[in-house]
Amino acid sequence: MNTTKTVNYEKLAAQLDSVKADVKSKLGEQDAKYIRRVIVCQRVFEWSGRILLMLGFIQPVLWLVGVLSLATAKILDNMEIGHNVMHGQYDWMNDKYINSRSYEWDIACDGASWNRVHNYEHHTYTNIIGKDRDFGYGLLRLSNDFRWRIKNLWQFVTYLLLSVLFQWGVSYHEMAAERVFFGKKKDDRDYKVSHSELKKRFFSKGARQLVKDYLLFPMLAGPLFLWVLTGNLAANLLRNLWTSTIIFCGHFTGEVETFNQQDCENESQGQWYYRQALGSSNIKGGNLFHVMTGHLSYQIEHHLFPDLPAKRYREIAPKVQAIFKEHGIHYNTGGFFRQYFSVVKRIVRYSFP
Amino acid sequence: MRALLNSLSKHLLHHQSWNGYWEPVVQCFKPGWREGYFRAQVKHVQVFAEQSIELIIEPEKAWPVHQAGQHIALTIQTNGRLLTRVFTIASEPQLARQQRQIRLLIRSQEIGAFTSKLTNLRTGQWLNISEPKGQFVMPNTARSLIMLAGGSGITPFIAMLKSIPADSKQTITLLYYAKPNSHWLKDELEQLKQSLRNFDYHLLERSKDGDATTWLTTNAHKHWLVCGPAALYKQAAALAKQLNTPIDSEHFSAVPAAVVTSDKHELTLTHQGKTFTIDNQQTLLTHLQANKQPVTVGCGMGICHQCQCVKKQGIVRDIRTGELSDSSEQLIQLCISQPVSDVELSA
Structure with missing residues (x-):
């Protein structure tokens, strides 16, 4: 951890804990109504999209609107609903379906596998090299913590490909595929789920998605098979590009720091908060933009309080920023293009030794 | 039909239940509509001096009328949270058949969140009930x-x-x-x-x-x-x-007595059909591990939700905030939950 700066970790923890407690005491009807309303919107976008895709044969513009509508539905499902519900943000509602155990999302990655790797490895060990496999996803070299290899030379192309196929990237990655398929083992790791179980989930969820998007839904359209197939393909592509871009902007901007395993041994709550703060970056934007990113545009707040209902990050952000300022901690935020440019620069910079 | 829709829903809509997929949409038109429950509308709420609340509700038509002596689970949504309790119906089946009304009499002194919320119910509000359950009915005998x-x-x-x-x-x-x-x-x-x-x-x-x-x-x-x-x-x-x-x-058994004290005392914990004697000092996760029960373990600090499971009944305390849970069914994280009463976890 950065040793040049001395942060009063106890005070930091107390302040952030009180921000959290304050929001927790306010959670209630408003939040429950909100998430149900987002689900209703998602259903409306999904079905308008699916119907419009088929009407493409009358007027191709309708197909285009359908693609946009379906992509919006998938983005809402993956980000504002799926990601957040699976984080347990709405578990307090006691709803049979809106909770982290039963939610499943419209993406190739199996929800339970994601929940395990993402919530456990990524959120507990954020940006600790060797523990948080999300840092660079084992594909990209994004800091000097990794040895330079020849394949890093073309990692910008790798990044573009990853964005295009992001749902498969996430799925393959969250299963820890390199371990499951190629037997790379880390002895200190405690395996929560057996490899064969992970493999089964990868293939069954992945296959289900392929069959659904490229066979069942097109077949239901009968003679309009191709309109629906290409529409689904385009909607998935848009969703992949969007989610990948938002996630990269939240984690791999130029100033995001990395940590060593020694840094986090016997870490206090305050030190954990501090690491979360330096490991994420925010994107500025309007409310609609925030909803479409699943409020991951508030990546810092999300990493500090992963299980608070995400819409609440909006009201927390100014308080968090003020606390950071008091402790001299950098609050990494900026407009979309600034943050995205910073990501691109980082990917390109570490392409070279 | 239902099985077919659910299977369609699983394969096309990545949702385990067709009705569940549409639930938030249906609720826009039918308030309080919930899959797996019946709807009922509040007709009358009255608080009596003898520490009881009388609640008269009108179940929807599809509700199968009870036999005298049976009980129902009553679910209300209060401040965004769904809470459920079991109550015996204190009215005759004839009333339900003729006027579609049932009456519940509820003790109002119960500690805990539920009954105090009942007094806030308004006439016309929707809530959920289960089908009538229970074997305690008039015996088929000529004896006195x-x-x-x-x-x-x-x-x-x-x-x-x-x-x-x-x-x-x-x-x-x-x-x-x-x-x-x-x-x-x-x-x-x-x-x-x-x-x-x-x-x-x-x-x-x-x-x-x-x-x-x-x-x-x-x-x-x-x-x-x-x-x-x-x-x-x-x-x-x-x-x-x-x-x-x-x-x-x-x-x-009355609502399990929640003894909020730092003094050590013994409680029981039921998990996967086995019952253990535990104390109130450690988290449920520690107790389950000590008893060699199979549990999924994650971060151990309440972040990752890996150890989450369903509490059927009992009261637990969140060790981070000191907050007490409700006594009925809820999702809890084992690593941050300290037992305050006897606790039963689902398998």
């Missing part, structure tokens, strides 16, 4: 009956008494124990005595009248029905065994 009620255990007997025809030949005696000045529905019992030819009742207090032993032993030839706290039931059951008397019963 002894009904032994303790406290709010009077409710199934009211439903039964109101359901029998006025000219019934069966002799029925009700022994109703309650704390001084807290007998419910005295007027209704008096009316029943007037209208039913062979019915009589006695309002009893333990401190004044002693326990039920004498009453029961002198009526050993009758069929006993018992509803009340566990202690009352245990005593009656032991006597029935001794005297070889037929007995039907329904007993409830």
Whole structure:
């Protein structure tokens, strides 16, 4: 951890804990109504999209609107609903379906596998090299913590490909595929789920998605098979590009720091908060933009309080920023293009030794 | 049909249930609509002096009418949270059939979040109920009956008494124990005595009248029905065994007493059908691991939700905030939950 700066970790923890407690005491009807309303919107976008895709044969513009509508539905499902519900943000509602155990999302990655790797490895060990496999996803070299290899030379192309196929990237990655398929083992790791179980989930969820998007839904359209197939393909592509871009902007901007395993041994709550703060970056934007990113545009707040209902990050952000300022901690935020440019620069910079 | 829709939903909509997928949409048109529950509308809420709340609700048409003595699970949404409790229906099936109304009588002194929320219910509001459940109904016998009620255990007997025809030949005696000045529905019992030819009742207090032993032993030839706290039931059951008397019963343990104290004391924990004795000092996760139960372990600090499981009943405390849980079914994280009462976890 950065040793040049001395942060009063106890005070930091107390302040952030009180921000959290304050929001927790306010959670209630408003939040429950909100998430149900987002689900209703998602259903409306999904079905308008699916119907419009088929009407493409009358007027191709309708197909285009359908693609946009379906992509919006998938983005809402993956980000504002799926990601957040699976984080347990709405578990307090006691709803049979809106909770982290039963939610499943419209993406190739199996929800339970994601929940395990993402919530456990990524959120507990954020940006600790060797523990948080999300840092660079084992594909990209994004800091000097990794040895330079020849394949890093073309990692910008790798990044573009990853964005295009992001749902498969996430799925393959969250299963820890390199371990499951190629037997790379880390002895200190405690395996929560057996490899064969992970493999089964990868293939069954992945296959289900392929069959659904490229066979069942097109077949239901009968003679309009191709309109629906290409529409689904385009909607998935848009969703992949969007989610990948938002996630990269939240984690791999130029100033995001990395940590060593020694840094986090016997870490206090305050030190954990501090690491979360330096490991994420925010994107500025309007409310609609925030909803479409699943409020991951508030990546810092999300990493500090992963299980608070995400819409609440909006009201927390100014308080968090003020606390950071008091402790001299950098609050990494900026407009979309600034943050995205910073990501691109980082990917390109570490392409070279 | 339903299985087909659910299978379609699983394959096309990545949702385990077709109705569940549409639930938030349907709720826009039918407030309170929930898959797997019946809807009911609040008709009347009244708070009585004898620490009871009377709730009259109108179940939707599809609700299968109860038999007198049965109970339902009542689910209300309060400040965004769904809470469920079980209550015996305190009205006769005829009322449900003719006027589509059922009545619940609820003790209002219960600690915990639920009953205080009931008083906030407004007429016209929607809530959810389960189908009627339970085997505690009028026995199929010509023998005379002894009904032994303790406290709010009077409710199934009211439903039964109101359901029998006025000219019934069966002799029925009700022994109703309650704390001084807290007998419910005295007027209704008096009316029943007037209208039913062979019915009589006695309002009893333990401190004044002693326990039920004498009453029961002198009526050993009758069929006993018992509803009340566990202690009352245990005593009656032991006597029935001794005297070889037929007995039907329904007993409830009061909401588990939450003892918020740092002093060490013993509790029980039920997990996957096995029961362990634990203390209130450590988290549930620590106890389960100590007892070598298979549990998924994650960060151990309440972040990752890997150790989450369903608590069927019991009260736990969040060790981070000190917040106490509700006593009914909820999702909890084992690593940050400290038992405060006896706890039962689902398999």
